[in-house]
Amino acid sequence: DRKMTLLFAFVFGGAIVFADDGITLEKYPDADAVSVKSFREITYQTDGTYVDHDEEWVKVLTDKGRRDESELVLRYSSRYSSAKVISVSIFDTNGVERVVDVSSTTMETTDNSSMDENIYDSQHRKVVCNVPGLKVGETIHYVWERSAFKSRVEGNWADMAVFEWQCPMLDSTLRVI
Numbered sequence: 001d002r003k004m005t006l007l008f009a010f011v012f013g014g015a016i017v018f019a020d021d022g023i024t025l026e027k028y029p030d031a032d033a034v035s036v037k038s039f040r041e042i043t044y045q046t047d048g049t050y051v052d053h054d055e056e057w058v059k060v061l062t063d064k065g066r067r068d069e070s071e072l073v074l075r076y077s078s079r080y081s082s083a084k085v086i087s088v089s090i091f092d093t094n095g096v097e098r099v100v101d102v103s104s105t106t107m108e109t110t111d112n113s114s115m116d117e118n119i120y121d122s123q124h125r126k127v128v129c130n131v132p133g134l135k136v137g138e139t140i141h142y143v144w145e146r147s148a149f150k151s152r153v154e155g156n157w158a159d160m161a162v163f164e165w166q167c168p169m170l171d172s173t174l175r176v177i
Helices: 002-022 063-069
Strands: 033-044 050-060 071-077 081-091 097-100 106-110 124-130 139-148 172-176
Touching: 033 063, 050 063, 071 081, 071 139, 081 124
Parallel strands: 033 172
Antiparallel strands: 033 050, 050 139, 071 124, 081 097, 081 139, 106 124
């Protein structure tokens, strides 16, 4: 059941924050941040539509990691889907949680990242959530969701899952229903 899975992930997330003391710059000298845990659950329908729920806990190790993690960007095509940030919280080095006000730090705009290739499509969108006050040594917890209301190929579901990234990924789970 999805609610139980998400409850487990949130409860488990608290345990992660207090267990991330072993994640240090000395242990990961080439990393600016470390993905401590990521949990992704995709529920798809036979017509190819789906809901993709993502959660991730990332520990920041350097100032560059702090800058990189201080902005969550979700890209999507409004022809086929939507995206939203559900929640963002920061756990300080003592495990104290600070909740980010997503409604005041999130905006949606046209994604112009393809302009270098001379491609512009006003339906290429992005949701950007700024994360103020993030510090080196803290762990950030993102929760977001993408919903596809139209499949790109009728009657077929397709998506990509990344299990390798520019930072170490310690524990990554993908569940497809």
